[in-house]
Structure formats: structure tokens, C-alpha cells
Amino acid sequence: MTKNASQVEELGDNHIATSVETPLRPDAFEHSDEEKIENIQGLFGQIMEELGLDLTDESLSGTPYRFAKMYVKELFYGLNPQKKPKISTFPNTYGYKQLLVEQNINIDSSCEHHFLPIVGKAHVGYIPKDRVVGLSKINRLVDYYAHRPQVQERLCLQIMKDLQKILDTPDVIVLVEAKHLCVSSRGIKDKDSFTSTLEYGGCFSEESLRKEFYDLLKPTLD
Numbered sequence: 001m002t003k004n005a006s007q008v009e010e011l012g013d014n015h016i017a018t019s020v021e022t023p024l025r026p027d028a029f030e031h032s033d034e035e036k037i038e039n040i041q042g043l044f045g046q047i048m049e050e051l052g053l054d055l056t057d058e059s060l061s062g063t064p065y066r067f068a069k070m071y072v073k074e075l076f077y078g079l080n081p082q083k084k085p086k087i088s089t090f091p092n093t094y095g096y097k098q099l100l101v102e103q104n105i106n107i108d109s110s111c112e113h114h115f116l117p118i119v120g121k122a123h124v125g126y127i128p129k130d131r132v133v134g135l136s137k138i139n140r141l142v143d144y145y146a147h148r149p150q151v152q153e154r155l156c157l158q159i160m161k162d163l164q165k166i167l168d169t170p171d172v173i174v175l176v177e178a179k180h181l182c183v184s185s186r187g188i189k190d191k192d193s194f195t196s197t198l199e200y201g202g203c204f205s206e207e208s209l210r211k212e213f214y215d216l217l218k219p220t221l222d
């Protein structure tokens with residue numbers, strides 16, 4: 001059930017994440033993408049009209065469709081498990097057993113409380129066991145989990161937990177640094193602050209290994 005205005009005001013801008021899994025309805029994908037686009041187009045048109053906009057204006061008339069297509073096909077494609085990138089692993093034939101870091105992976109996500117952009121970088125490290133993945137697959141996995149309505153803490157956890165499963169090792173560390181437009185463009189309007197979230201498992205509970213990970217990272221956000 002959705003909360004009414006006073007309940008939401010009381011919660012304020014506190015970013016609450018309820019679970020590691022994105023809260024999806026059981027019937028989330030009963031509609032095809034095309035049906036979703038058609039429905040959202042109508043609904044967003046109503047929002048624009050309620051705001052007082054004239055949808056017969058040439059510049060605005062295509063907006064509800066553009067908006068709906070962008071939501072379903074681009075910004076939130078990562079809600080649909082069928083769009084998850086196929087990630088195959090390879091035997092660790094080099095016997096490489098040290099830290100590997102993939103850094104400065106772009107994050108283009110959206111905050112689930114305001115539906116405004118979350119923009120930043122992810123840095124992922126792991127210590128290979130028996131299997132390794134192609135490096136760009138880590139970027140694709142990050143991109144997939146980012147393209148949902150998100151909470152940064154959950155995004156960080158989802159990336160880590162999936163990589164632990166794929167790589168069959170708990171030795172994974174994920175740092176996400178991101179700016180939230182709901183903080184910079186409205187509310188407190190702080191343009192400079194950004195948020196860092198860190199999740200790790202296995203041997204990264206050792207401080208020396210976390211330090212090795214940080215030492216490999218170059219400054220990333222201006």
C-alpha cells in the first residue's frame with residue numbers, strides 16, 4: 001500500500017532499503033515491454049496534464065512516449081532478470097591468486113525514493129579461486145544492477161553477492177562512490193557531497209587486504 005503525504009513527510013529523505021532483493025511484484029513481467037510502454041505513456045501523459053501542460057504542443061506531444069520507452073528500455077531495463085548479462089567463467093589457467101581490481105566503472109542509476117539520477121563510479125576487486133571472468137563482464141553486471149530504481153547500499157550488495165556466486169568465492173570487495181541528484185538538485189541542494197558504500201566478504205575482512213585495494217584506486221570523483 002502506498003503511504004499518504006503525511007506518512008512520507010515524516011520519513012523525510014531517509015533512504016531506507018528493505019532488503020537485498022529489489023522489491024518486485026510477483027506479476028512484474030506479465031506485461032510485455034510494449035504493453036508497459038503503452039500504459040506508462042498514458043499515465044505519464046496524465047501527470048503532465050495535471051501539471052497543466054498542453055500535450056497538443058508540438059514540443060510536448062511526443063514526451064509521454066519518449067518517457068515511457070526510456071523507463072522500460074533504458075533506465076530500468078535491469079529490473080527484468082531476462083536482460084541480465086550472460087556471464088561465463090573460465091578456468092584460472094594462469095594460477096593468478098592475487099588481487100584483481102576493475103575500477104572507475106560508470107554508475108548510471110536512479111534513486112528509488114525520488115526517481116532522480118545516481119551518478120558515480122564502482123570499483124570492484126576480487127581474488128580469483130578456480131574461475132575467472134572476462135573483465136568487461138564485471139562492467140556489464142554493474143550496469144545491469146544500476147539500471148533499476150535503487151538504493152546505493154543495495155546496489156553495492158547486489159553486485160558483491162552476485163559476483164561471489166559467479167566467481168565461487170567470498171573474496172570480493174565493492175566500493176561505490178556516487179552523487180545523488182535528490183541531494184544535489186533539491187532538498188539540501190548540496191552540490192559537492194557524494195556517498196561511498198563499501199561491501200566485502202571473505203579475506204577482505206583483513207584490513208591489510210582492504211588497504212591493498214584502496215591503494216590501487218586512483219582518485220575518481222572531481
Ligand SMILES: [Zn+2]
Pocket residue numbers: 111112113114115116180182183
Ligand atoms: Zn533520493
